[in-house]
Amino acid sequence: MTIEPAGEMPISGNDDVVRVRQLVRTAAASAGFSLVDQTKIVTAASELARNTLVHGGGGSVGIDQTVGDRGKHGLRIVFTDRGPGIPDLEQALVEGWSSGNGLGLGLSGTRRLVDEFSLESEPGEGTTVTVVKWIR
Protein backbone atom coordinates (compact mmCIF):
# COMPACT_ATOMS: atom_id res chain seq x y z
CA MET A 1 0.00 0.00 0.00
CA THR A 2 1.78 3.15 -1.19
CA ILE A 3 0.77 6.34 0.44
CA GLU A 4 1.50 9.80 -0.84
CA PRO A 5 0.79 12.84 1.36
CA ALA A 6 -1.73 15.26 -0.14
CA GLY A 7 -1.96 17.84 2.60
CA GLU A 8 -1.96 18.54 6.29
CA MET A 9 -3.25 21.41 8.41
CA PRO A 10 -4.22 22.40 11.95
CA ILE A 11 -7.88 22.82 12.90
CA SER A 12 -8.14 25.56 15.48
CA GLY A 13 -10.85 27.94 14.34
CA ASN A 14 -14.12 28.16 12.41
CA ASP A 15 -12.37 29.30 9.27
CA ASP A 16 -10.21 26.17 9.38
CA VAL A 17 -13.33 24.06 8.80
CA VAL A 18 -13.78 25.94 5.51
CA ARG A 19 -10.08 25.45 4.69
CA VAL A 20 -10.30 21.72 5.36
CA ARG A 21 -13.21 21.52 2.91
CA GLN A 22 -11.15 23.34 0.28
CA LEU A 23 -8.08 21.17 0.88
CA VAL A 24 -10.11 17.96 0.61
CA ARG A 25 -11.93 19.25 -2.48
CA THR A 26 -8.62 19.94 -4.23
CA ALA A 27 -7.17 16.57 -3.23
CA ALA A 28 -10.31 14.69 -4.29
CA ALA A 29 -10.55 16.48 -7.62
CA SER A 30 -6.90 15.87 -8.47
CA ALA A 31 -7.17 12.22 -7.37
CA GLY A 32 -9.91 11.79 -9.98
CA PHE A 33 -13.08 11.37 -7.92
CA SER A 34 -16.45 11.93 -9.61
CA LEU A 35 -18.27 15.13 -8.71
CA VAL A 36 -20.74 13.26 -6.49
CA ASP A 37 -17.95 11.42 -4.66
CA GLN A 38 -16.00 14.66 -4.25
CA THR A 39 -19.08 16.20 -2.68
CA LYS A 40 -19.52 13.22 -0.35
CA ILE A 41 -15.96 13.21 0.89
CA VAL A 42 -15.85 16.99 1.33
CA THR A 43 -19.11 16.85 3.31
CA ALA A 44 -17.74 14.03 5.49
CA ALA A 45 -14.56 16.04 6.09
CA SER A 46 -16.60 19.09 7.04
CA GLU A 47 -18.51 17.12 9.69
CA LEU A 48 -15.35 15.59 11.12
CA ALA A 49 -13.40 18.86 11.09
CA ARG A 50 -16.21 20.50 13.05
CA ASN A 51 -16.19 17.64 15.57
CA THR A 52 -12.42 18.03 15.96
CA LEU A 53 -12.91 21.73 16.61
CA VAL A 54 -16.05 21.71 18.75
CA HIS A 55 -15.76 18.45 20.70
CA GLY A 56 -12.01 17.85 20.50
CA GLY A 57 -11.03 21.44 21.26
CA GLY A 58 -9.02 21.64 18.04
CA GLY A 59 -6.53 19.31 16.40
CA SER A 60 -5.27 18.55 12.94
CA VAL A 61 -6.07 16.79 9.70
CA GLY A 62 -3.86 14.84 7.31
CA ILE A 63 -4.78 13.74 3.80
CA ASP A 64 -3.04 10.97 1.85
CA GLN A 65 -3.48 9.38 -1.52
CA THR A 66 -3.64 5.69 -0.87
CA VAL A 67 -3.53 2.49 -2.90
CA GLY A 68 -5.50 -0.52 -1.75
CA ASP A 69 -6.14 -4.11 -2.84
CA ARG A 70 -6.07 -4.83 -6.56
CA GLY A 71 -4.45 -1.44 -7.17
CA LYS A 72 -7.51 0.65 -6.36
CA HIS A 73 -6.79 4.26 -5.54
CA GLY A 74 -8.35 6.42 -2.91
CA LEU A 75 -8.08 9.19 -0.40
CA ARG A 76 -7.46 8.66 3.30
CA ILE A 77 -8.20 11.47 5.74
CA VAL A 78 -7.16 11.36 9.39
CA PHE A 79 -8.51 13.77 12.03
CA THR A 80 -6.66 13.87 15.33
CA ASP A 81 -7.17 15.79 18.53
CA ARG A 82 -5.92 15.66 22.11
CA GLY A 83 -9.30 16.59 23.55
CA PRO A 84 -11.50 14.86 26.13
CA GLY A 85 -12.03 11.73 24.04
CA ILE A 86 -15.28 9.80 23.69
CA PRO A 87 -16.31 7.70 26.71
CA ASP A 88 -18.80 5.53 24.83
CA LEU A 89 -17.88 4.93 21.18
CA GLU A 90 -21.00 2.93 20.37
CA GLN A 91 -23.27 5.63 21.69
CA ALA A 92 -21.37 8.32 19.76
CA LEU A 93 -22.06 6.44 16.53
CA VAL A 94 -25.80 6.17 17.13
CA GLU A 95 -27.70 8.29 14.65
CA GLY A 96 -29.27 11.22 16.44
CA TRP A 97 -27.15 10.98 19.58
CA SER A 98 -25.34 14.17 20.57
CA SER A 99 -23.70 15.17 23.84
CA GLY A 100 -24.44 18.79 22.93
CA ASN A 101 -27.28 20.26 20.96
CA GLY A 102 -26.22 18.86 17.59
CA LEU A 103 -28.31 16.63 15.39
CA GLY A 104 -25.99 13.72 16.10
CA LEU A 105 -25.61 13.20 12.37
CA GLY A 106 -21.89 13.95 12.08
CA LEU A 107 -20.44 10.53 12.84
CA SER A 108 -23.32 8.31 11.71
CA GLY A 109 -23.87 10.28 8.51
CA THR A 110 -20.18 10.52 7.70
CA ARG A 111 -19.89 6.78 8.00
CA ARG A 112 -22.40 6.40 5.18
CA LEU A 113 -20.56 8.88 2.96
CA VAL A 114 -17.22 7.03 2.99
CA ASP A 115 -16.05 3.47 2.30
CA GLU A 116 -13.98 2.90 5.43
CA PHE A 117 -14.44 4.51 8.80
CA SER A 118 -12.56 4.02 12.03
CA LEU A 119 -12.96 5.79 15.33
CA GLU A 120 -10.34 5.51 18.05
CA SER A 121 -10.64 7.37 21.28
CA GLU A 122 -9.29 7.23 24.78
CA PRO A 123 -11.03 9.32 27.44
CA GLY A 124 -8.67 12.06 28.53
CA GLU A 125 -6.26 11.32 25.67
CA GLY A 126 -8.01 12.39 22.52
CA THR A 127 -9.74 11.10 19.41
CA THR A 128 -8.63 9.93 15.98
CA VAL A 129 -11.07 9.42 13.15
CA THR A 130 -9.83 7.87 9.91
CA VAL A 131 -11.90 7.69 6.74
CA VAL A 132 -11.09 6.27 3.32
CA LYS A 133 -12.96 6.67 0.09
CA TRP A 134 -12.03 4.67 -3.02
CA ILE A 135 -12.21 5.99 -6.54
CA ARG A 136 -14.83 4.15 -8.54
Next chain:
Amino acid sequence: MQQIPILKIGRFLLVSIQIDLQDQTVVALQEDLADSIVKTGARGVIIDISAVDIVDSYIGRMFSTIAAMSRLMDAETVVVGMRPAVAITLVELGLSLDGVRTALDLEQGMRLLESSLGDR
Protein backbone atom coordinates in the same frame (compact mmCIF):
# COMPACT_ATOMS: atom_id res chain seq x y z
CA MET B 1 -16.18 37.11 8.70
CA GLN B 2 -18.02 37.76 5.47
CA GLN B 3 -21.55 39.08 5.32
CA ILE B 4 -24.16 37.72 2.96
CA PRO B 5 -26.30 40.39 1.28
CA ILE B 6 -30.07 40.22 1.61
CA LEU B 7 -31.94 41.77 -1.32
CA LYS B 8 -35.57 42.82 -1.35
CA ILE B 9 -37.54 41.93 -4.46
CA GLY B 10 -41.17 43.00 -4.16
CA ARG B 11 -42.69 41.12 -1.25
CA PHE B 12 -39.75 38.74 -0.99
CA LEU B 13 -36.21 38.66 0.34
CA LEU B 14 -33.51 37.03 -1.74
CA VAL B 15 -30.37 35.56 -0.26
CA SER B 16 -27.88 34.29 -2.77
CA ILE B 17 -25.05 32.34 -1.16
CA GLN B 18 -21.86 32.86 -3.14
CA ILE B 19 -19.20 32.03 -0.57
CA ASP B 20 -17.99 28.96 1.29
CA LEU B 21 -20.03 29.28 4.50
CA GLN B 22 -18.36 29.18 7.85
CA ASP B 23 -20.42 28.48 10.95
CA GLN B 24 -20.39 32.04 12.29
CA THR B 25 -21.56 33.39 8.94
CA VAL B 26 -24.49 30.98 9.12
CA VAL B 27 -25.50 32.26 12.55
CA ALA B 28 -25.16 35.88 11.44
CA LEU B 29 -27.28 35.24 8.36
CA GLN B 30 -30.10 33.78 10.46
CA GLU B 31 -30.12 36.86 12.65
CA ASP B 32 -29.87 39.30 9.74
CA LEU B 33 -32.75 37.58 8.00
CA ALA B 34 -34.99 37.73 11.06
CA ASP B 35 -34.31 41.47 11.31
CA SER B 36 -34.94 42.00 7.62
CA ILE B 37 -38.24 40.12 7.66
CA VAL B 38 -39.49 42.29 10.49
CA LYS B 39 -38.19 45.52 8.97
CA THR B 40 -39.51 44.93 5.48
CA GLY B 41 -42.62 42.92 6.26
CA ALA B 42 -41.50 40.46 3.62
CA ARG B 43 -43.85 37.55 2.97
CA GLY B 44 -41.27 35.19 1.56
CA VAL B 45 -37.58 34.29 1.69
CA ILE B 46 -35.71 32.75 -1.20
CA ILE B 47 -32.35 31.17 -0.48
CA ASP B 48 -30.42 30.56 -3.68
CA ILE B 49 -27.79 27.84 -3.21
CA SER B 50 -26.97 27.23 -6.87
CA ALA B 51 -23.38 28.35 -6.21
CA VAL B 52 -23.00 26.19 -3.09
CA ASP B 53 -20.96 23.05 -3.63
CA ILE B 54 -21.44 21.43 -0.24
CA VAL B 55 -24.16 21.45 2.38
CA ASP B 56 -23.23 19.73 5.62
CA SER B 57 -25.42 19.18 8.68
CA TYR B 58 -24.70 22.65 10.05
CA ILE B 59 -25.64 24.45 6.87
CA GLY B 60 -28.62 22.14 6.32
CA ARG B 61 -29.90 22.88 9.78
CA MET B 62 -29.74 26.59 8.94
CA PHE B 63 -32.33 26.08 6.19
CA SER B 64 -34.73 24.41 8.64
CA THR B 65 -34.12 27.10 11.24
CA ILE B 66 -34.72 29.92 8.76
CA ALA B 67 -37.87 28.22 7.47
CA ALA B 68 -39.28 27.77 10.99
CA MET B 69 -38.28 31.25 12.08
CA SER B 70 -39.70 33.01 9.04
CA ARG B 71 -42.95 31.07 9.37
CA LEU B 72 -43.36 32.53 12.86
CA MET B 73 -43.08 35.94 11.23
CA ASP B 74 -45.63 35.07 8.56
CA ALA B 75 -43.14 34.52 5.76
CA GLU B 76 -42.54 31.37 3.69
CA THR B 77 -39.06 30.11 2.84
CA VAL B 78 -37.98 28.31 -0.28
CA VAL B 79 -34.49 26.99 -1.01
CA VAL B 80 -33.68 27.04 -4.72
CA GLY B 81 -30.97 25.70 -6.99
CA MET B 82 -29.63 22.77 -5.02
CA ARG B 83 -27.01 20.97 -7.08
CA PRO B 84 -27.66 17.27 -7.79
CA ALA B 85 -24.43 16.15 -6.07
CA VAL B 86 -25.43 18.13 -2.98
CA ALA B 87 -28.90 16.57 -2.93
CA ILE B 88 -27.50 13.03 -3.25
CA THR B 89 -25.02 13.69 -0.44
CA LEU B 90 -27.65 15.19 1.88
CA VAL B 91 -29.84 12.12 1.54
CA GLU B 92 -26.94 9.83 2.39
CA LEU B 93 -25.90 12.03 5.29
CA GLY B 94 -29.44 11.56 6.60
CA LEU B 95 -30.49 15.18 6.68
CA SER B 96 -34.18 15.56 5.90
CA LEU B 97 -34.46 19.37 5.79
CA ASP B 98 -37.74 19.24 7.69
CA GLY B 99 -40.19 21.95 6.81
CA VAL B 100 -38.03 23.36 4.04
CA ARG B 101 -39.65 23.91 0.66
CA THR B 102 -37.44 23.64 -2.39
CA ALA B 103 -37.62 24.60 -6.04
CA LEU B 104 -35.32 23.91 -8.95
CA ASP B 105 -34.47 27.50 -9.71
CA LEU B 106 -35.13 31.09 -8.75
CA GLU B 107 -38.03 31.52 -11.15
CA GLN B 108 -39.85 28.45 -9.90
CA GLY B 109 -39.13 29.45 -6.33
CA MET B 110 -40.75 32.84 -6.90
CA ARG B 111 -43.73 31.16 -8.51
CA LEU B 112 -44.06 28.79 -5.55
CA LEU B 113 -44.08 31.69 -3.10
CA GLU B 114 -46.51 33.72 -5.21
CA SER B 115 -48.96 30.85 -5.40
CA SER B 116 -48.72 30.04 -1.71
CA LEU B 117 -49.48 33.66 -0.91
CA GLY B 118 -52.43 33.71 -3.28
CA ASP B 119 -54.19 37.05 -3.15
CA ARG B 120 -53.42 37.68 0.49
